[in-house]
Amino acid sequence: MFIKNTWYVAAWDKEVGTDGLFARTIIGVPVLMYRKQDGEIVALEDRCCHRGAPLSVGRREGDCVRCLYHGLKFDATGQCVEAPAQPRIPPQARVRTFPVVQRHRWIWIWMGDQDQADPALIADTPWLDDPGWRSEDGYIHYDVNYLLICDNLLDFSHLPFVHPTTLGGGADYAASQPKVERLDNGVRITRWALDTDPPPFATAVKDWGGKVDRWNIYNFTVPAILLMDSGMAPTGQGAQQGEREGAIEFRGCQAITPETEHSTHYFFAHPHNFAIDQPQVTRSIHQAVVDAFEEDREIITAQHRSLSLAPDFKMVAFGIDAALNQFRWIVARRLEQEAAATRAVIPVVAVQTPAAPAVRV
Amino acid sequence: MFIKNTWYVAAWDKEVGTDGLFARTIIGVPVLMYRKQDGEIVALEDRCCHRGAPLSVGRREGDCVRCLYHGLKFDATGQCVEAPAQPRIPPQARVRTFPVVQRHRWIWIWMGDQDQADPALIADTPWLDDPGWRSEDGYIHYDVNYLLICDNLLDFSHLPFVHPTTLGGGADYAASQPKVERLDNGVRITRWALDTDPPPFATAVKDWGGKVDRWNIYNFTVPAILLMDSGMAPTGQGAQQGEREGAIEFRGCQAITPETEHSTHYFFAHPHNFAIDQPQVTRSIHQAVVDAFEEDREIITAQHRSLSLAPDFKMVAFGIDAALNQFRWIVARRLEQEAAATRAVIPVVAVQTPAAPAVRV
């Protein structure tokens, strides 16, 4: 069960090329994406309305796609415009389309009610294509439900245990509780470490001449978007009050998109605003993040296997679960709202979509 | 759910050798086949009545088979005739037998009520062993429900799309609707292309001196047997009126036999009556068919995966579905008839088959 009326990240912009067909399943629905000749992205349900063959094994014909089973041709609005030996195409011969928006290197998709697909609701990630920031594109595929990954990202007390040699976090990191604030559609987590030693990667790019103040502040919002402001500045200049002169900063952007109930897409990048003319710094930051995320995947996949064997397992709540429990509560409320809305409109839907007469397996 | 009271093709005759044991699952039932010393084929349920071990991992002893778990020996009627340390064998110690008929190279099996197993109901395929016709034996295993393969064979409008370089069909092939007639237990499909160019394989075996008339006429009958009459003759001599002088002809024989709900056996051959002294012609025709059938398997398997993800998917019917919809209707009606007949005799069955006392996992 997934939230439908929300923007999910469906792909990095470069994944959907200027020709060809790109298939990806989003919240259980197979989606075909391609670019029209004017560059605009089309997203169609990847299943021919005739006998269910995937359109993504078909072929591009201009801005249209042809199913290579029986040759039905669909235009970019999903309408079937050609069928063999059939001069008149029934209007219901169409596949579903999904609103898509390309913004700051990510392609966002709306899987719910098209009337509600307001691009103003898309989370802002300008650092992904701002020339003052540099990052590499990250993607990992997970074989677990997306909420287990959300849990992980909502509780950084796991850092010293899962990532002792990569992200680490210091001996005192897990010991301090971050501030957790409720947002409209998520939570905001704030953690400051004042008057602390700069970590090795930071001393490599800058002479700090002493201690630093470090921060790590992120919003985690529906459906599962993490936007993080982290960095450090020389101690004493008032970073906590907003003075970031001489600081080095990151703007982590992460999007977790369910593929199915038991698998997930994970898009991420960690733009930084220092040493942006040194590709090897960007590379090394990216690699550290990838290594850490692989560590996460290992323990989360083990957790998933363990939970699969024990459907009645009752988790014991700890203080560190505050943020993840709040986020799961928000998700549950959104699902309830959507279920209630669907129940309300069922009679209307039934009238709009008469059952097709075809027989099937 | 499968039709039971019908003849299925179980094997090519050569698959069941003069010694040894041959196992194949037919409509979900594991079947053991072997030949008695007089050449007659025996078909037994491939599951020892004692503890369920497969008899096919046992051994032949004359016309009997011995289970190599505890040594029970069964004769060709399925009766247990020997059991260790047990002088008297209970009469209910037997495995089920199935009527089998070997005819024209195919071994047919009847999985339903033995009293109804009339060999006169077997479809006729004399071209498979007539010396005036030549073909090679074909078998493909599919991991989809058999009805998806039937659909494919009941709508040749897919030819130019799935088989552009193998069977093809010409640009105008998909554009013309074939004639579809209802038969008692299936459909008959007729397609003529008049005054057309002979295809490359035909010019290679004969100088036509001009255009040809081509035909493609097949019956597709329950359970899923396709018998096709196709060929071409010089234009103008009246092939459509039955004058086949100077024609080259094929008699395609195809049998689709469900293995389980999600897998299928596919037996086929394409006998031809020309160049029968040139094995390389037979070989090349066979290979073209095999290549085309592999193309079918690819798209049908993709369709199967797509449909598996969407149990509520409603297909939109097109004109090209006329034949397949009729055939599916016939299958559905046969299944209903068999279900009704089974409900009617349940009390009798209950009396005839007392529950065995054994305990099991």
Next chain:
Amino acid sequence: MFIKNTWYVAAWDKEVGTDGLFARTIIGVPVLMYRKQDGEIVALEDRCCHRGAPLSVGRREGDCVRCLYHGLKFDATGQCVEAPAQPRIPPQARVRTFPVVQRHRWIWIWMGDQDQADPALIADTPWLDDPGWRSEDGYIHYDVNYLLICDNLLDFSHLPFVHPTTLGGGADYAASQPKVERLDNGVRITRWALDTDPPPFATAVKDWGGKVDRWNIYNFTVPAILLMDSGMAPTGQGAQQGEREGAIEFRGCQAITPETEHSTHYFFAHPHNFAIDQPQVTRSIHQAVVDAFEEDREIITAQHRSLSLAPDFKMVAFGIDAALNQFRWIVARRLEQEAAATRAVIPVVAVQTPAAPAVRV
């Protein structure tokens, strides 16, 4: 469904080393085993009470284990004694422990009610570590329900069919019915072959100067422990009356422990009291048993596959099933007793274990 209030063999003693963590699933429950610094074995549920991560991918810290997801630390009683950023640990933050007893090389575990875990109920296997007997340790993993293996061991009439070249048993072996006696918690099976030729392995270790009397007597008791007394003595001295002077003897010890409903652990050894200073004799006896058990695994796995396809299959009972039917009846009765006892205490359990407040996938 498995009997809970009984001792299962969980491991060979050497499998649980002096450091490190050993994971094994017993009757569907993942168990972590390790040795405290004083050598005592600890068995904990292998699933952190917090978010379900397996503790076995965590790390040892003295006699404790730390979960390497969020760093919760558990002591050998299963109590959580440390959690990040949480000074007070809730008492319900604990994982389940299981009574374990190491005895004669086997580690026994009790998966049921701890109050009933009486070590006096453990089957006695002194031959596994008695210096007067020699054997090698055996372990096989099976992908079938454990009862199919019990069936096999309760009916040795399969010997000449499954093991013609390994254990064999002679042409007349299957023909004679053994004596089957009911025990309190299992069955006792006795088979004597008098005045028979010594088998090849026996003539290799001793000059018998004539015929021998052979015996094969074993108890098969709940949950699934086979203890066998077998051997041979010169004919005429009265072995059947207890005179074992000059005999060679075996004391087979076998324990079948369910892993899940569809997989099983099989522990075994075949101590012998002759040629104990010749390791190659021990080796050769062990190898013959392993080879035979692999033959068993092949036929039982084939049987399992066959039965999986036919959930309604009714087995036909034969005389050779007497022992296995009795044993299955005992198992069924034990399961009913435990189910009845559980129903009786449900209200109490509900009071003792309040539902944890945590949300989960």
